[in-house]
Amino acid sequence: xxxxxxxxxxxxxxxxxxxxxxxxxxxxxxxxxxxxxxxxxxxxxxxxxxxxxxxxxxxxxxxxxxxxxxxxxxxxxxxxxxxxxxxxxxxxxxxxxxxxxxxxxxxxxxxxxxxxxxxxxxxxxxxxxxxxxxxxxxxxxxxxxxxxxxxxxxxxxxxxxxxxxxxxxxxxxxxxxxxxxxxxxxxxxxxxxxxxxxxxxxxxxxxxxxxxxxxxxxxxxxxxxxx
Amino acid sequence: xxxxxxxxxxxxxxxxxxxxxxxxxxxxxxxxxxxxxxxxxxxxxxxxxxxxxxxxxxxxxxxxxxxxxxxxxxxxxxxxxxxxxxxxxxxxxxxxxxxxxxxxxxxxxxxxxxxxxxxxxxxxxxxxxxxxxxxxxxxxxxxxxxxxxxxxxxxxxxxxxxxxxxxxxxxxxxxxxxxxxxxxxxxxxxxxxxxxxxxxxxxxxxxxxxxxxxxxxxxxxxxxxxx
DNA sequence: AGATGATCGATTGTTGACAATCATAAACGA
DNA sequence: TCGTTTATGATTGTCAACAATCGATCATCT
Numbered sequence: 001x002x003x004x005x006x007x008x009x010x011x012x013x014x015x016x017x018x019x020x021x022x023x024x025x026x027x028x029x030x031x032x033x034x035x036x037x038x039x040x041x042x043x044x045x046x047x048x049x050x051x052x053x054x055x056x057x058x059x060x061x062x063x064x065x066x067x068x069x070x071x072x073x074x075x076x077x078x079x080x081x082x083x084x085x086x087x088x089x090x091x092x093x094x095x096x097x098x099x100x101x102x103x104x105x106x107x108x109x110x111x112x113x114x115x116x117x118x119x120x121x122x123x124x125x126x127x128x129x130x131x132x133x134x135x136x137x138x139x140x141x142x143x144x145x146x147x148x149x150x151x152x153x154x155x156x157x158x159x160x161x162x163x164x165x166x167x168x169x170x171x172x173x174x175x176x177x178x179x180x181x182x183x184x185x186x187x188x189x190x191x192x193x194x195x196x197x198x199x200x201x202x203x204x205x206x207x208x209x210x211x212x213x214x215x216x217x218x219x220x221x222x223x224x225x226x227x
Numbered sequence: 228x229x230x231x232x233x234x235x236x237x238x239x240x241x242x243x244x245x246x247x248x249x250x251x252x253x254x255x256x257x258x259x260x261x262x263x264x265x266x267x268x269x270x271x272x273x274x275x276x277x278x279x280x281x282x283x284x285x286x287x288x289x290x291x292x293x294x295x296x297x298x299x300x301x302x303x304x305x306x307x308x309x310x311x312x313x314x315x316x317x318x319x320x321x322x323x324x325x326x327x328x329x330x331x332x333x334x335x336x337x338x339x340x341x342x343x344x345x346x347x348x349x350x351x352x353x354x355x356x357x358x359x360x361x362x363x364x365x366x367x368x369x370x371x372x373x374x375x376x377x378x379x380x381x382x383x384x385x386x387x388x389x390x391x392x393x394x395x396x397x398x399x400x401x402x403x404x405x406x407x408x409x410x411x412x413x414x415x416x417x418x419x420x421x422x423x424x425x426x427x428x429x430x431x432x433x434x435x436x437x438x439x440x441x442x443x444x445x446x447x448x449x450x451x452x453x454x
Numbered sequence: 455a456g457a458t459g460a461t462c463g464a465t466t467g468t469t470g471a472c473a474a475t476c477a478t479a480a481a482c483g484a
Numbered sequence: 485t486c487g488t489t490t491a492t493g494a495t496t497g498t499c500a501a502c503a504a505t506c507g508a509t510c511a512t513c514t
Contacts, residue, residue, distance in 0.1 A: 066233075088315060092312070147305070147308040
């Protein structure tokens with residue numbers, strides 16, 4: 001049987017706004033005014049404010065009292081922090097699950113890897129990024145540590161914000177087709193230290209590629225702006 | 228100069244309620260009704276609801292739509308998760324700061340250690356617990372990783388809830404006077420691996436002592452209840 | 455008696471209006 | 485012309501009343 005849960009306005013608004021930010025229809029840094037949104041959703045400002053508060057505490061919005069609210073923007077340093085913390089958490093998740101990896105876990109991991117490669121081959125970047133997130137989420141979901149999973153989900157939201165910021169906007173591409181070969185095979189193997197090394201390398205490399213890309217971009221554009 | 232920030236009702240209420248929960252004047256699991264609290268604070272339900280939402284998302288309160296809100300309670304498994312995740316984060320914080328530990332950091336650490344031992348000698352349990360938290364917070368504050376600090380602060384709140392739950396209520400005592408000797412001396416030394424080992428042992432031992440204490444209690448009381 | 459349906463009080467969810475504050479820019483004086 | 489002061493519009497903060505929902509109690513029927 002289903003839980004049959006009622007959904008309050010606030011919850012629906014939170015979900016809608018999160019989607020709008022993540023798919024780009026609410027551009028990063030753009031102002032968000034309560035009265036305007038309330039009218040669009042057809043509700044009063046009360047529930048809408050509570051939804052905004054939720055997103056503010058989750059880091060999606062920033063607000064200045066009596067002045068205004070905007071969609072958050074992530075600096076390169078912010079993104080660096082997300083990646084570095086994520087590397088530690090993911091190694092910890094594998095440490096937790098290491099001795100209880102069952103067939104179900106292995107199959108799910110390989111299935112996601114297959115799906116990921118198919119999406120990349122088809123050229124569907126958005127699907128590839130979504131599946132890559134699912135693949136990395138698997139270990140958090142299966143490791144049996146609720147608090148760790150919750151922490152990861154908070155980080156994941158920031159990661160998605162990062163993709164909207166730097167990939168979609170600046171034209172960066174999704175993952176390479178062979179990017180997860182070592183990750184998956186080591187995650188299925190028996191050498192934990194090797195996996196830990198690979199997880200850290202994989203995640204920090206993902207950031208390094210972006211950083212190099214962005215720094216190069218910035219130098220090019222600053223050269224133009226100097227004229 | 229100070230930031231001179233205005234404080235909105237919501238922020239003040241959040242702080243007040245958090246204190247009330249942490250110092251025990253709002254017992255764990257006790258009901259919290261909006262209208263009642265609003266009257267006590269002399270504000271309307273609007274700002275009060277937003278404050279409650281804040282505490283709900285932070286894990287201090289749990290709510291059921293249209294039904295009621297209560298102060299949260301932590302299960303032993305919840306506490307175990309807090310401690311285990313904390314161990315990983317604290318090792319990571321030391322890894323970050325390891326090569327940039329300066330005199331200021333070392334002095335602050337030793338000062339807090341001295342204060343901690345004095346409080347324990349004086350028998351001031353509450354002060355000792357507060358200082359112990361400050362001591363462990365130091366590395367997060369100095370490691371230069373804002374997101375890690377933020378994550379730690381969220382965990383710290385749950386730790387404080389844990390102390391209210393299991394120490395104050397069940398009569399457990401604060402830290403031993405020599406509990407941090409190895410921790411501090413290794414944090415000032417040059418052997419990172421030894422420190423990492425000690426941090427994990429120190430934190431997990433803190434939980435193990437509590438777990439043994441509680442399990443023993445439970446067995447005793449269940450023996451009585453069975454009559 | 456047991457199960458089923460209606461009633462009632464309590465609590466949260468929602469609303470629209472009002473107040474406080476801020477940023478901008480226009481008006482003013484030296 | 486420059487700096488200061490004073491309006492003004494926009495936006496968030498706050499309020500009190502109303503609606504929706506839930507849990508328990510009581511009545512009713514078989």
